[in-house]
Amino acid sequence: MIIEIRHYTYYPSEFRPFLKYYEEEGFSITSRHLGETVGIMTGISGIANRTFQFFAYKSYEHRLECRKGFLQDPVKQNFTSVADKAIIQQESILIEPTKFSPLFGEKSEKPLMKKEDGSLRYFDLTTFHVKPGRRQEVLELLEKKMLPLYKKYLSYEVGYFTKHYGETDAVLAMWGFDSEQQRMDQMKELENDPEYQKEITKLYALINGRESQMLQPTTYSPLR
Known part of the structure; x- marks a missing residue:
């Protein structure tokens, strides 16, 4: 299993109109072709006017087949024309779940995809920039x-x-919270735990740094 995270940065004036267009038309096109849609989210920290799209595939070969079908879809041409006018920059990264990952890993306890009351959560996508050769540690x-x-x-x-x-060598982690305030409170409690302080010191010796991106899902995102 692999997951593709597609980052898109938009012109400020085009951001909201394109989000509306994507919800009404684009989402059905990408969902039809690009594997399993995991999440459609907007960035609420760092670079503004940005979306993060998560698509899961059974394998690299499956991803290539899906993209082939996507590129051959006649409806895709109009979608691409609209997107090209709105997007400044795009980037794609490929990640694989670890065996201990709740999402697509070997753990029997799977992540909550959406809350029963329909409320949207906030997500923290953290990248640990691991020193060369230290990833397994x-x-x-x-x-x-x-x-x-x-x-x-x-x-x-x-x-x-x-x-x-x-x-x-990078390792990524993703956590969910009911609010930004809850994230701040829970992270503070975590960081005050003596056991955590001991283990995070070991982790910092193995990495060059870490960065977090806060994400807010759209109302139609499967993970929300």
């Missing part, structure tokens, strides 16, 4: 030491992933 530390702490303090675990192509 980071994964072992996450699985054996950090996960019990994340599970204790954070509302929703979504997934843990490794990156392929580009910065291949």
Whole structure:
């Protein structure tokens, strides 16, 4: 299983109109072709006017077949024409779930995709920039030491992933929260735990840094 995260940055004046167009027309096109749609979200930290789209595929070959069908769809031509006028920059990264990832991993406990009351959550997508050759150590530390702490303090675990192509030593984590305030409160509680302080010190010795992107799902995102 692989997941493609597609980042799009839009012209400010085109951002809201294109989101409306994508909900009304574009979503049905991409959902029809691009594997399993996991999430359609907007960035609420860092670069403004940005969307993050998550698509899952059974394999790299499956992704290629899906993209072939997408490119051959006649309706796609008009969609592309509209998108090209709105988008400044686009980037695609491929990640694979770890065996201990709730999402698409080997764990029996799967992540909550949506809340029963229909309310939208907030998601934290954190990238750990691992020092060359130290990725396996980071994964072992996450699985054996950090996960019990994340599970204790954070509302929703979504997934843990490794990156392929580009910065291949990177490790990604995704968590969900009911609000931005809840994230701040829970992260503070986590960071005050002496056990966490001990383990995060070990982690920092294995990485060059970390960065977090806060995401808000659209109302039609499967993961929300």
